[in-house]
Amino acid sequence: MLTRLCYCKAGLEVKIAKFCGGRGALNNIKSLNLSIDDSIIIQKNENYRSPVTIQSKGENILVGKELAAKIIVESETINDILLSSLRTGDLAEVKNVLAKGEIRRRLLDMGLIKGAILEVIRKAPLGDPIVVKLNGFDLSLRLNEAENIYVSLKSLSNSSSKSIFNKLKMLRK
Amino acid sequence: MKLPMEINVALAGNPNCGKTSLFNSIVGANQKVGNFSGVTVEKVEGVTYRKGYKITIVDLPGTYSLTSYSPEELVARDYLINKKPDVVVDVVDTTNLERNLLLTTQLMNLGSNMIVALNMFDEADKKIISIDIDQLEKLLGAHLVPTSAVKNEGIESLLDHIVDLYTGEIEAKKNKLNYSEILEERIEKLTKILNKDKELSAKYNTRWLAIKLLVSDKSIYNLIQKYPVWIKVQNYLSSVFRDFEKKYNSDPEMILMEESFAFINGALKETVTIGQKKALTLSEKIDRILINRITGLPIFAFFMWLIFQATFALGEVPMQLIEIGFEKLGMAFATLLPDGILKSIIVDGIISGVGGVLIFLPNIMILFFALAILEGTGYMARAAFVIDKVMHKFGLHGKSFIPMITGFGCSVPAFMGTRTLKSESDRITTLLIIPFMSCSAKFPVYILFIGAFFPVDQAGNILSLIYLLGVILALLSAKLLKTTVFKGVSEPFVMELPPYRMPTFRSLFMQMWMKAYSYLRKAGTIILLASVLIWIASNYPKNELINLHLTKQVENVQNSETLTEIEKTSKITHLQNQAASDNLAFSLAGKIGKSIEPIISPLGFDWRLGIALVTGVAAKEIVVSTMGTIYALGDTDEESANLRTRLQSDPNYNEAVAIAFMVFVLLYVPCISATIVFFREAGNIKWTLLYLGYTTSMSWIMAFIAYNITKLFI
Known part of the structure; x- marks a missing residue:
């Protein structure tokens, strides 16, 4: 299944399927000497926040988090990730809610139970909280709270890049 | 047996399901606001009549569930259990049944005599949702009534259902929500244990208690602990939790929620078809x-x-x-x-x-x-979503922002605005820091003192600094309170962003009117009493000698042959102002002002400023006019040139005193009206004392620091 490099945990061996993002991102990827169909092994991916260390062609490479999100890879296993690291537009399934006490109760009441399908639809102007769409309604929660929820990717966002500049580019064409 | 002609109805439902609008459509203006006993959760009650029955409806606070975490949920639940309303109307948002029906399943567990109002039915129609109402009724075991508060539809049918259900004309099947074997087995066992206690089983629905015990509901734990059966319950529960941990790697709460949603999803799959989205x-x-x-x-x-x-x-x-x-x-x-x-x-x-x-x-x-x-x-x-990150840095909730900025205008509406905050700790923290947001009544004091002691080109900077100091102290105080008094009480930000809707004017008007009315009735009377008392304190006791002296001197002036008429009038005004000043100094307020001089002298304040501060407790606008009276200048305002020159020429005052005084006025107790509204909103004398103590000590400390720092520069 297709996933993002930034979602893959250490130890996985994946194949690069495609790149998304603007020209700048593509140039960066090129400079890392990565190309489509390359097999890479994830060495380190802590908290899904800091840069991802990958091994490609026998070399260890550090890939920034933003860039790692733009590298789409083919992977046999899909591991659980934190809801807080889910990218806008990707669809995921809730696997576990680790929160305790009141927060857990609230999250369960809102329908964040195992098996619920959700999508992060936007982030606040300052980056936190986020808005998650599930069961047909919009739920906002802080990244703090989202860090207590494990989800697994169901499908990637269908628009490869939602950046407004790309849309403008498309229009011009 | 003849039934009483009065039906007690409770309106339950999720936040944003249009419950309040529906309530307003049903009862119109026949409503009154109170508090649920012991908590500051608003209780709105209304009355209407149908088929000769008097229907009293209580609008319970909007909740997603009936656990015991938030005061709203606890209030709603306690009301349903203890007051046992004749009919419970569960208002659901038809456009979002999946989430709304969770509360319905919990009401089913409670065994309530329930009617489900499919509210916003007209909107659901628009979204091309078709519902097999008969089938859903069968599954839920409750009658469904489509309503639309906005279009005023279905209200009469809802009232008919309430009356018919009460009289027994129609029946509620009261379906039980059946869980899977792994849960049911334990629920039954636990119910059996609980049933052994006759007192408990007579008073409560023991199946419901068993379910609540399985989901680790704190308040139910506390309740059962009072009964001897607790030891058996406790032993059984701990074995259940171990079991779940080992066998299913989960806990009963999670599994129960999963099954509740599974039931809802199953019911919806069977009855609801959603057209093209x-x-x-x-x-x-x-x-x-x-x-x-x-x-x-x-x-x-x-x-x-x-x-x-x-x-x-x-x-x-x-x-x-x-x-x-x-x-x-x-x-x-x-x-x-x-x-x-x-x-x-x-x-x-x-x-x-x-x-x-x-x-x-x-x-x-x-x-x-x-x-x-x-x-x-x-x-x-x-709005809360957009600003939450900033507010959260100081331990506050995004919703605290609006009451805080309102504080720049006036603390009274600002305090009342904290009602939108659902958590007690957030609300009290916000209440406590609002006084530091400089209200508009303090502005004249700043203008007077800045005008008297600082050049024009510095005025703007100093004014900004004063306001900034207030904001910084407010935010730091919030942080302080959240790490001391409310330590560990963290309010999660898990909030629905409801679809945009057009509110009805009636609903807006009713909310505004209820607020105004409750202010007048509850705070207004005490404010009136307090202002009369303060007025008496600043006018009495009177010293007859001052007035006798005044009359004599006025006579002397009038009889004088050397003075012109204009000179006479000005002399008399001067004498009258002097008498007013002497009267104020002699009054109770004056005496208090003088007696606090030793306390305020380290800040550079003399007894005159002391009196101004004391009368300022009545209203901050009075500070400046009191200064005018003390200096025997008659009616004055912050622009009065003569009051300004008097302050400048007074050897006791300088820039340091001016800064210290402004800082003190910025931070010390807001006016008596605000204090009374604070007490009403905090609902507790403990918080009110903390508020008085905190603002007063903070103002003294900060004024002391400001005085001594400014002294170094002049």
């Missing part, structure tokens, strides 16, 4: 603009500015009318009544006291109309 709903389109990453903050700032301007700039007009009206009324009474104590009490005490209560009304009404629009349209949740 639009790619983007209107709400999504609006959100793309209103809470977009680039425009989100500017639009938020604009709306906040708009509310502030509307509340205080627009409110200024009716406020002036009230002021002038009461002045005229006072003058009318002054001419009617004979001179004496009675006239003085009526004109200066009562009439100006009532005026002082009503003066806040325009602010309160406009602010709450605006807040009702924000809540009703759905922007309120978004």
Whole structure:
């Protein structure tokens, strides 16, 4: 299944399927000497926040988090990730809610139970909280709270890049 | 047996399901606001009549569930269990049944005599949702009534159902929600254990208690602990939890919730067909603009500015009318009544006291109309969403922002605005820091002292510094409170962003009116009493000698042959002002002001400033006019050149004293009206004492620091 490099945990061996993002991102990827169909092994991916260390062609490479999100890879296993690291537009399934006490109760009441399908639809102007769409309604929660929820990717966002500049580019064409 | 002709109905439902609008449609203006006993959760009750029955409806607070975490949920649950209403109307948002029916399943567990109102049915129609109502009724074991509060549809049918259910004309099947074997087995066992206690089983639905025990509901634990059966229950429960951990790697709570949602999803699959969905709903389109990453903050700032301007700039007009009206009324009474104590009490005490209560009304009404629009349209949740990151840094909730900026206008509506905060700790923290947001009544004090002691080119900077100091102290205090008094009480930010809706004018108006009414009834009376008392304190006791002396001197001036008429009038005014000054100094307020001199002298304040601070407790506007009276200048305001020059020429005062005094006024106890409203909103004398102590000590400490630092520079 297709996933993002930034979602893959250490130890996985994946194949690069495609790149998304603007020209700048593509140039960066090129400079890392990565190309489509390359097999890479994830060495380190802590908290899904800091840069991802990958091994490609026998070399260890550090890939920034933003860039790692733009590298789409083919992977046999899909591991659980934190809801807080889910990218806008990707669809995921809730696997576990680790929160305790009141927060857990609230999250369960809102329908964040195992098996619920959700999508992060936007982030606040300052980056936190986020808005998650599930069961047909919009739920906002802080990244703090989202860090207590494990989800697994169901499908990637269908628009490869939602950046407004790309849309403008498309229009011009 | 003949049934009483009065039916008690409770209205339960999720937040944003249109419950309040439905309530307003049912009862109209026949409603009153109170508090649920012991908590500051608003209880709105209304009455209507149908088929000869009197129907009393309580609008329970909106909750997603009936656990015991938030005070709202606890209140709603306790009401349902202890008051046992004849009929429970569960209001659900038909456009979002999946989440709304969770509460319905919990009401089913409770065994309530329930009717489900499919509210916003008209909107569901638009979204091309078709519902097999008969089948859903069978599954839920409750009658369903489609309603639309906005279009006023289905209200009569709902009332008919209530009456018929009460009289037994129709029946509620009261289905039990059946869980899977692994849960049912334990629920049954636990119910059996509980049933052994006769007292417990007579009083409560033991199956419900068993379910609540399995989901680790704290308040039910506390309840059962009081019964001897607790030891058995405890032993059994701990074995169940171990079991679940080992066998299913989960806990009963999670599994129970999963099954509740599975039941809901199953029921909906069977009964609801959703037609073609639009790619983007209107709400999504609006959100793309209103809470977009680039425009989100500017639009938020604009709306906040708009509310502030509307509340205080627009409110200024009716406020002036009230002021002038009461002045005229006072003058009318002054001419009617004979001179004496009675006239003085009526004109200066009562009439100006009532005026002082009503003066806040325009602010309160406009602010709450605006807040009702924000809540009703759905922007309120978004405003909190946009600003939450900043507020969260200081331990506050995004929703604290609006009451805080309202504090720049006036603390009274600001305190009342904290009602939108659901968590106790957030609400109390916000209440406690609002006084540091410099209210508009303190402004004249700054103008007077800055004008007297600082050059024009520095005035703006100093004024900004004062305001900034207030904001910084407010935020730091919030952080301090959240790490001490409310340590460990963290309020999660898990909030629905409801679809945008057009609120009905009736609903907006009712919310505004209820707020104004509750202010007048609850705070207004005490404020009136307090302002009369403070007025008495600043006028009594009287020293007859001062007035005798005045009369004699005025006579002397009038009889003088060397003075012209103009000189005479000015001399007499001067003498009268001097007498007013002496009277104030002799009054109780004056004596208090003088007696606190040792306390305030380290700040550079003399007894005159002391008296001004004491009278300022009545209202901050009075500080400046008190200064005028003390200096025997008659009526003065902050622009008065002669008051300014008097302050400048007084050897006791300098820049350091001016700064210290402004800092003190910024931070010390807000006026008596605000204090009373604070007490009402905090609902507890403990918080009120903390508020008085905190503001007073903070003002002294900060003024002391400001005084000594400024002294170094001059």
